[in-house]
Structure formats: C-alpha cells, structure tokens
Amino acid sequence: MESSGEAGTYAHDVLAVVLRITEAVPSVLLWQRAREPQAGRWSLPAGRLGPDEDVEASVRRHLAEKVDLAEVAHVEQLGVFSDPHRGPPPRRVATAFLGLVPTDADPAVPDDTAWHRVDALPPTAFDHGVITRDGLDRLRAKLSYTNIGFALAPATFTVSELRDLYAAALGHRVSATNLQRVLTRRGVLVPTGATAAPGPAGGRPAATFRFCEHALRVTDPFAALRPPGDGG
Amino acid sequence: MESSGEAGTYAHDVLAVVLRITEAVPSVLLWQRAREPQAGRWSLPAGRLGPDEDVEASVRRHLAEKVDLAEVAHVEQLGVFSDPHRGPPPRRVATAFLGLVPTDADPAVPDDTAWHRVDALPPTAFDHGVITRDGLDRLRAKLSYTNIGFALAPATFTVSELRDLYAAALGHRVSATNLQRVLTRRGVLVPTGATAAPGPAGGRPAATFRFCEHALRVTDPFAALRPPGDGG
DNA sequence: GCAAAAGTGTTTGAAGTACACCCATGT
DNA sequence: ACATGGGTGTACTTCAAACACTTTTGC
Numbered sequence: 001m002e003s004s005g006e007a008g009t010y011a012h013d014v015l016a017v018v019l020r021i022t023e024a025v026p027s028v029l030l031w032q033r034a035r036e037p038q039a040g041r042w043s044l045p046a047g048r049l050g051p052d053e054d055v056e057a058s059v060r061r062h063l064a065e066k067v068d069l070a071e072v073a074h075v076e077q078l079g080v081f082s083d084p085h086r087g088p089p090p091r092r093v094a095t096a097f098l099g100l101v102p103t104d105a106d107p108a109v110p111d112d113t114a115w116h117r118v119d120a121l122p123p124t125a126f127d128h129g130v131i132t133r134d135g136l137d138r139l140r141a142k143l144s145y146t147n148i149g150f151a152l153a154p155a156t157f158t159v160s161e162l163r164d165l166y167a168a169a170l171g172h173r174v175s176a177t178n179l180q181r182v183l184t185r186r187g188v189l190v191p192t193g194a195t196a197a198p199g200p201a202g203g204r205p206a207a208t209f210r211f212c213e214h215a216l217r218v219t220d221p222f223a224a225l226r227p228p229g230d231g232g
Numbered sequence: 233m234e235s236s237g238e239a240g241t242y243a244h245d246v247l248a249v250v251l252r253i254t255e256a257v258p259s260v261l262l263w264q265r266a267r268e269p270q271a272g273r274w275s276l277p278a279g280r281l282g283p284d285e286d287v288e289a290s291v292r293r294h295l296a297e298k299v300d301l302a303e304v305a306h307v308e309q310l311g312v313f314s315d316p317h318r319g320p321p322p323r324r325v326a327t328a329f330l331g332l333v334p335t336d337a338d339p340a341v342p343d344d345t346a347w348h349r350v351d352a353l354p355p356t357a358f359d360h361g362v363i364t365r366d367g368l369d370r371l372r373a374k375l376s377y378t379n380i381g382f383a384l385a386p387a388t389f390t391v392s393e394l395r396d397l398y399a400a401a402l403g404h405r406v407s408a409t410n411l412q413r414v415l416t417r418r419g420v421l422v423p424t425g426a427t428a429a430p431g432p433a434g435g436r437p438a439a440t441f442r443f444c445e446h447a448l449r450v451t452d453p454f455a456a457l458r459p460p461g462d463g464g
Numbered sequence: 465g466c467a468a469a470a471g472t473g474t475t476t477g478a479a480g481t482a483c484a485c486c487c488a489t490g491t
Numbered sequence: 492a493c494a495t496g497g498g499t500g501t502a503c504t505t506c507a508a509a510c511a512c513t514t515t516t517g518c
Binding site (some may be wrong): 006007008009010011012048049050051052053054055077079080082083084091093095141143144145166170172173174175179182220221222223224225226227228 | 238239240241242243244280281282283284285286287309311312314315316323325327373375376377398402404405406407411414452453454455456457458459460
C-alpha cells in the first residue's frame with residue numbers, strides 16, 4: 001500500500017506510446033497487468049518519475065525495461081494527462097511520449113508484453129486507449145510535414161517498401177511515384193546507389209534509399225504567410 | 233517552509249504564457265516576485281495543481297487571479313518542463329500553457345503584474361524565458377495553418393488591422409492583399425457588411441470582418457500526402 | 465484634382481496529384 | 492514474348508506571393 005503523500009504533491013508517471021508498423025498496420029507496445037488495479041487489462045509502458053531525471057530521461061529509463069532502447073528511433077513528448085479520475089486514488093499525473101521503432105528492428109520483449117494492432121486494441125487500462133490514439137494522430141500529422149518517416153523505416157529501403165510503411169501509418173493509399181518526389185524534393189531521401197533484387201515474379205530491380213538525417217526535421221514549415229521574398 | 237513531500241511525489245505547477253499584441257509587438261503577462269526565491273525577477277502566472285482539477289482547469293483558476301478569464305480567448309497546452317534543477321528544491325514539475333488575449337480587451341491586472349514586450353524581456357525567473365519563447369513559437373506556427381488569429385483579433389476589424397496583428401505576431405511584413413485571400417479561401421473570415429470610417433488623411437473606408445469561428449480549427453491540415461481523390 | 469488607403473485582377477511560380485508511358489528483370 | 496514491378500515524363504490543379512490597377516474617401 002502507498003499513502004497519498006503530502007497534500008499538493010502527486011506521483012508523476014511517464015508513459016510511452018511506442019508504435020511500429022507490422023503487417024501493414026500500426027501496432028503499439030502494450031503489457032498485460034498481472035495485478036490490480038485493472039488486472040488483465042493492457043497498459044502502455046510506464047513508470048514513476050525519479051528524483052534526478054526529467055520526464056524524457058525517465059521515459060527512456062522505463063522503456064528500457066520493455067524494449068531495447070537502441071531500437072527506438074525517435075521519442076517526443078505528447079502532453080500531460082491529469083484528469084483527477086483517470087485512475088484509482090492516489091491521484092497520478094502522467095506525461096505521455098510517442099516512441100517509434102523501425103520495421104527492421106524486431107526487439108525482444110518480456111513475456112507480459114506484446115505488439116497490438118491499433119485498429120483492434122485489447123481492453124486497455126485507464127486512459128491508455130485515448131493516449132494511444134493521440135500518439136497515432138501525432139505520427140500521422142508529422143508524416144506530412146517532417147522527415148519523421150526515418151523512425152519507421154529500415155536503414156535502407158526501396159520506394160515501394162517506404163510507400164507501404166506510409167500507407168500503413170496514414171491509413172490510406174499512398175502513391176509511390178509522388179512519395180518519392182515529395183521526399184526527394186525536400187531533400188530527405190538519399191539514393192544508396194545499390195538496387196534490390198526483384199521478387200520471384202520478376203520486375204525491374206528497385207533502387208534503394210536511406211533517410212538523409214536521423215533526427216526530426218520540419219521539412220514543410222508553413223504553407224502560408226511565409227516571410228516576403230522567401231519564394232512562393 | 234515546506235518539506236519535500238513523500239519520496240516519488242512532486243509538487244506540480246501549472247503556468248501560462250499569456251500573449252497579447254501591444255504596440256505592434258507581442259507582449260507577455262509577467263508578475264514581479266516580491267519574495268525569494270528569485271525576488272525581483274519576473275515570473276509567468278502560475279500556481280499549484282489542486283487535488284480535484286486537471287491541469288487545464290488549474291491554469292484557468294490561477295490565471296483568474298491575474299486577468300479576467302473572459303478576456304483570454306484561447307488556452308492550449310504547451311508541454312511539461314521537468315528539469316530537476318529548473319528551480320531551487322524542492323523539485324517542481326510544471327505544465328505550461330499558451331493563452332491569448334485579443335487586442336480589444338485591456339484587462340485590469342494587479343499592481344505587481346504587467347505586459348512585457350517579448351523582444352525585451354526583463355530578467356525572468358527560473359526557466360520562464362525559455363517557456364515564453366516556446367509559447368511564441370507555437371503561436372507563430374499555428375498562425376499559418378489554423379484560425380488561431382481569432383484569439384488575437386478584436387471582435388470586428390479591418391483587413392489592415394488584422395494584417396498589423398499578424399505582422400506583429402510573426403515578426404515580418406504581411407501583405408494585406410494576400411492575408412485576406414488566404415483567410416477568405418479557408419473560410420475563416422466573414423464580412424460584417426459594415427465599413428470603418430477612414431482616418432484623418434482620407435482613404436477608402438475599409439470593410440470590416442470577423443472570425444467565423446471562435447474555437448481553434450486546423451485550416452490547412454496537411455500540405456502533402458493527402459488521401460487520394462482529395463483534390464490537388 | 466490629388467494624396468491616401470482599400471480592394472480587385474492578373475501574373476508568376478511552386479508544390480502536389482494523376483496518369484500515361486518507358487525500363488529492367490524473371491519465366 | 493509477356494507479365495511484373497520500378498521509374499520517368501508530363502499535364503493538371505491548387506495555393507500563395509507579387510504587383511499593377513481601380514475604387515472611395517478627405518482635403
């Protein structure tokens with residue numbers, strides 16, 4: 001048992017929506033609660049904020065218990081969830097993060113932990129279903145105006161493979177032709193020079209690419225109201 | 233004096249970057265600390281998260297002590313600031329918000345509180361300078377792809393007046409011609425039918441407009457990778 | 465009439481979608 | 492040969508910036 005602490009102080013949790021594209025659909029990393037509260041339901045990886053770390057360091061520390069951190073290609077803050085009744089007392093405040101894992105990493109996970117398709121979530125604990133949805137919305141938005149794809153894609157890939165990743169994440173068809181042009185114009189894709197072998201049915205060998213940078217960059221900063229003399 | 237509370241719990245603060253365009257420049261609402269820590273320095277409006285409120289309710293409650301809440305046209309979460317050394321012990325975690333006040337409101341503020349131009353901030357307490365910058369960056373970004381201008385503009389206005397607001401907030405020249413076309417095309421401006429009287433130097437009377445909605449709406453959701461058959 | 469400010473028309477360019485067509489490989 | 496998938500070329504659309512020109516006022 002734990003007491004509720006001094007008046008005006010709250011346990012602060014950090015939690016992570018870790019997404020990965022699997023089987024042409026986004027999946028989120030969840031673990032099944034063995035004990036109350038909410039035994040049997042599925043939770044996002046989470047943990048208590050420690051005294052000598054900020055929330056980002058904390059979420060990385062806790063994530064390391066569920067996945068190899070080296071395979072989490074990007075982490076960013078989603079926001080604070082603080083409804084006083086978001087869980088049973090004592091009251092907890094949580095800072096949520098979005099984490100992304102490339103498809104070529106297949107991190108080992110503990111027995112109680114598994115990837116779940118976001119379109120068919122199992123019963124989730126507390127507000128974790130809502131938070132997962134927020135994470136996916138953030139990813140979808142940023143695919144359009146940043147290079148965040150680097151965190152979903154393998155080290156090298158063909159445009160077709162990348163197209164499938166984007167289509168899975170966005171939930172709608174994506175044209176390989178246009179995807180290549182958009183990302184090339186923005187300078188986020190670099191050809192490796194190598195080509196991939198065709199499949200068993202034949203076809204022209206595909207050129208392979210990689211992302212130029214592996215840090216988040218906004219590639220389409222504003223659609224309108226740019227400073228004068230800035231092109232357009 | 234206050235103790236540091238039970239291990240693993242932290243005081244949670246909420247604070248607000250309240251912005252308003254004054255004298256053709258963005259200003260932020262700050263109050264001067266009378267007591268240690270950081271006596272004499274200027275702080276963002278802030279307060280402790282209460283036991284029965286979420287962070288947004290809390291920031292509204294604390295803001296009400298500094299400004300008339302009815303004059304804050306928009307509030308949104310910026311993020312969590314949690315560096316263990318962002319202030320003196322005991323450690324405090326803070327959720328920051330952005331608040332916007334229209335130019336036609338001139339809220340009464342307490343004696344210790346004043347608007348300060350963001351381009352000439354006085355010495356700020358803790359990390360409040362950085363947080364202020366974050367708030368301004370958020371405002372600038374959203375001016376381009378949302379209708380957030382409604383929260384800066386008076387109830388009705390001419391396009392010239394609106395142009396001056398946008399230019400002040402963005403920090404660069406804005407063309408009234410193009411501003412009107414962009415906002416009209418997006419359906420965020422509505423003509424009132426009335427016209428404003430010309431100034432003493434003459435000139436054609438300006439038509440007046442108002443914002444169609446007074447809730448935040450994303451008007452330019454994605455520049456690229458839209459679903460097929462969605463125009464383009 | 466003239467200056468000042470508002471507003472419209474039009475040109476230019478960039479970005480993105482759609483689609484036709486060519487290329488390289490396997491069987 | 493021909494099917495299969497990869498890639499380029501190009502037309503079309505939308506959006507927004509730039510700028511010339513017209514409109515309506517005060518003096």
